[in-house]
Amino acid sequence: MAPPDSAPLPDFEPTPRTKVKRLWQRACYDRETVYGILDAGLMCHVGYVIDGQPYVTPTAYWREEDRVYWHGSSASKMLRNLETGIPCCFTVAILDGLVLARSGFHSSINYRSLMAFGQAEKLEDEAEKLRTLEVFSERLTPGRWDELKPPSQQELKATTVLTMKLDEVVAKVRNGPPADDEEDYDLDVWAGEVPVLTQIGAAVDDPRLKAGIARPGYLAEVSINALDETS
Amino acid sequence: MAPPDSAPLPDFEPTPRTKVKRLWQRACYDRETVYGILDAGLMCHVGYVIDGQPYVTPTAYWREEDRVYWHGSSASKMLRNLETGIPCCFTVAILDGLVLARSGFHSSINYRSLMAFGQAEKLEDEAEKLRTLEVFSERLTPGRWDELKPPSQQELKATTVLTMKLDEVVAKVRNGPPADDEEDYDLDVWAGEVPVLTQIGAAVDDPRLKAGIARPGYLAEVSINALDETS
Numbered sequence: 243m244a245p246p247d248s249a250p251l252p253d254f255e256p257t258p259r260t261k262v263k264r265l266w267q268r269a270c271y272d273r274e275t276v277y278g279i280l281d282a283g284l285m286c287h288v289g290y291v292i293d294g295q296p297y298v299t300p301t302a303y304w305r306e307e308d309r310v311y312w313h314g315s316s317a318s319k320m321l322r323n324l325e326t327g328i329p330c331c332f333t334v335a336i337l338d339g340l341v342l343a344r345s346g347f348h349s350s351i352n353y354r355s356l357m358a359f360g361q362a363e364k365l366e367d368e369a370e371k372l373r374t375l376e377v378f379s380e381r382l383t384p385g386r387w388d389e390l391k392p393p394s395q396q397e398l399k400a401t402t403v404l405t406m407k408l409d410e411v412v413a414k415v416r417n418g419p420p421a422d423d424e425e426d427y428d429l430d431v432w433a434g435e436v437p438v439l440t441q442i443g444a445a446v447d448d449p450r451l452k453a454g455i456a457r458p459g460y461l462a463e464v465s466i467n468a469l470d471e472t473s
Numbered sequence: 474m475a476p477p478d479s480a481p482l483p484d485f486e487p488t489p490r491t492k493v494k495r496l497w498q499r500a501c502y503d504r505e506t507v508y509g510i511l512d513a514g515l516m517c518h519v520g521y522v523i524d525g526q527p528y529v530t531p532t533a534y535w536r537e538e539d540r541v542y543w544h545g546s547s548a549s550k551m552l553r554n555l556e557t558g559i560p561c562c563f564t565v566a567i568l569d570g571l572v573l574a575r576s577g578f579h580s581s582i583n584y585r586s587l588m589a590f591g592q593a594e595k596l597e598d599e600a601e602k603l604r605t606l607e608v609f610s611e612r613l614t615p616g617r618w619d620e621l622k623p624p625s626q627q628e629l630k631a632t633t634v635l636t637m638k639l640d641e642v643v644a645k646v647r648n649g650p651p652a653d654d655e656e657d658y659d660l661d662v663w664a665g666e667v668p669v670l671t672q673i674g675a676a677v678d679d680p681r682l683k684a685g686i687a688r689p690g691y692l693a694e695v696s697i698n699a700l701d702e703t704s
Contacts, residue, residue: 259526264548284582285568287518289527295490296520296527300566300586317495335531337516339674340695346610346621347628351515355531379577389662390577397578419679431620432686436695437674443570448650448664455663464571464667 251308259359260412270413279334279354279413280305284382284466286312289331290324297323303334304378305408310358311374313403321402325364332358332406336467340436343420344429350420352435356413362404368395371403385460440467482539490590491643501644510565510585510644511536515613515697517543520562521555528554534565535609536639541589542605544634552633556595563589563637567698571667574651575660581651583666587644593635599626602634616691671698 254260254271262269270276286303289296299320303312310332314321324330339352365371372393379387393401420433445461485491485502493500501507517534520527530551534543541563545552555561570583596602603624610618624632651664676692 263550264546285566287520287529287531287564287566289518289520289529289562291522291525291527294522295560295590296522296562298518298520298529298562298564298588300518300564300584302582315495319494329526331520331527331529333518333529333531335516335518337697340613342614342617344622345624345628346606346618347624347632349610349621351533353531357529359526375577379580382571383573386573387577390580391575391657391660391662393576393578397576401578419677419681426622427681428683429622430683430686431622432689433679433682434688435677435679436692437677438697439672439674441670441672443668443670446650446666446668448666450650450658451664452659452661455661457665458663461667466568466669 254408254411256412257410260357260410262412262414268414268416270415271411275413275415276356276408276411277305278470279336279356280310282354282466282468282470283334283336285334286310287333287335288312288320288324289333290320290328292323303332304374304381306374306377308408309405310408311378311403311405313375313378313401316400316402318402321404324362324404325402327361327363330360330362330406332360337438338417338469339438341416341420342433342436344422344426344431344433348420348422350416352417354413354415356411358406358408359410360406362406365403365405368398371398371401374403375401382464383460384463386458389458442466485639485642487643488641491588491641493643493645499645499647501646502642506644506646507587507639507642508536509701510567510587511541513585513697513699513701514565514567516565517541518564518566519543519551519555520564521551521559523554534563535612537605537608539639540636541639542609542634542636544606544609544632547631547633549633552635555593555635556633558592558594561591561593561637563591568669569648569700570669572647572651573664573667575653575657575662575664579651579653581647583648585644585646587642589637589639589642591637591640593637596634596636599629602629602632605634606632613695614691615694617689620689673697
């Protein structure tokens with residue numbers, strides 16, 4: 243879905259903060275995996291610190307090239323604090339299933355997740371803001387942007403868009419069946435996976451929808467948290 | 474699903490950290506809403522600070538009465554840091570849909586979310602750890618716990634369980650159709666909601682499943698992120 247990057251960037255380098263020590267087999271630093279998770283997901287959790295207190299705010303995000311973006315009201319506490327350049331942790335986690343092992347100890351979940359460290363920057367240029375908001379809209383509902391009432395100057399001003407460069411990133415992925423202790427495979431216990439899927443439901447018309455407006459075709463293209471068929 | 478609380482607790486009091494200033498209409502401090510979100514969800518994002526750097530770690534959680542619990546390997550960086558009693562932010566967010574308004578500005582998402590501030594405590598008592606791990610297992614797959622190989626002393630020791638009292642909590646919920654500017658309802662643009670649902674897929678047998686073991690009935694009871702029909 244995302245445009246191909248013009249010049250392939252190298253994979254991410256583990257740093258003291260992103261080097262996975264435990265279950266290192268699940269860690270990935272390759273751009274394909276990281277971008278794949280980012281392009282599938284919609285919700286991130288952004289961490290920041292005010293007076294020593296951590297805050298974790300869920301919000302929608304999108305990716306372009308080697309950057310993630312998120313936005314909201316210019317009055318948002320999260321955005322106002324992060325735009326000052328304080329340290330930021332950007333986390334995405336997609337739940338893919340329950341892993342039911344023969345022991346509680348080996349029971350687990352399947353997931354795709356990533357953690358990125360850095361500092362957010364505020365987009366100051368109005369044209370650039372408008373451009374990337376269009377990218378966000380088109381990622382979810384391709385073709386809709388041109389139908390919408392364009393944002394007014396006032397609306398653009400009331401919207402803050404932050405971006406963070408993907409530089410210090412680690413992905414962590416688990417998939418597949420349980421990994422039980424060898425002697426437990428003989429137990430009389432069912433074991434396996436229970437897939438957890440994100441389903442896009444049938445669109446619901448606004449009760450105030452103007453007469454004669456049909457549901458647009460792009461509603462069928464909405465895709466969130468989908469597993470790449472090829473992976 | 475959760476046992477009824479024996480003595481009803483009062484609603485949460487807004488604090489400087491949980492008082493919602495923007496879109497305050499979406500804020501809820503009542504226990505029913507907070508517990509409803511907690512009992513529907515499975516994944517939380519836990520925020521903590523190490524050397525001024527925020528970390529946001531996704532993990533599974535469960536609730537009992539006025540406490541949330543989460544667990545993992547005793548070697549986990551997240552657990553080892555939080556068990557020292559540093560400030561913690563516990564966030565849950567469930568995506569319920571896209572809200573497609575007639576302008577980009579009023580487009581939004583429907584969600585159920587909450588943020589809780591406090592300090593985590595480590596469960597030191599082995600019997601208490603075992604008891605609450607059973608609650609977690611039974612929340613997801615009622616009846617399975619007794620089928621499983623019981624945890625060994627070594628496994629229990631290798632598992633850290635943290636708990637945090639729900640004290641300073643705010644929920645934020647959005648649902649329903651778009652809220653467009655009055656003059657925009659006449660535009661020739663489709664508007665409405667695209668529901669995003671968490672679907673529990675058909676269970677997949679472990680490729681090494683012992684012959685003759687049927688899929689247990691509790692697999693049909695797995696429920697994650699479900700919207701309460703009565704709400």
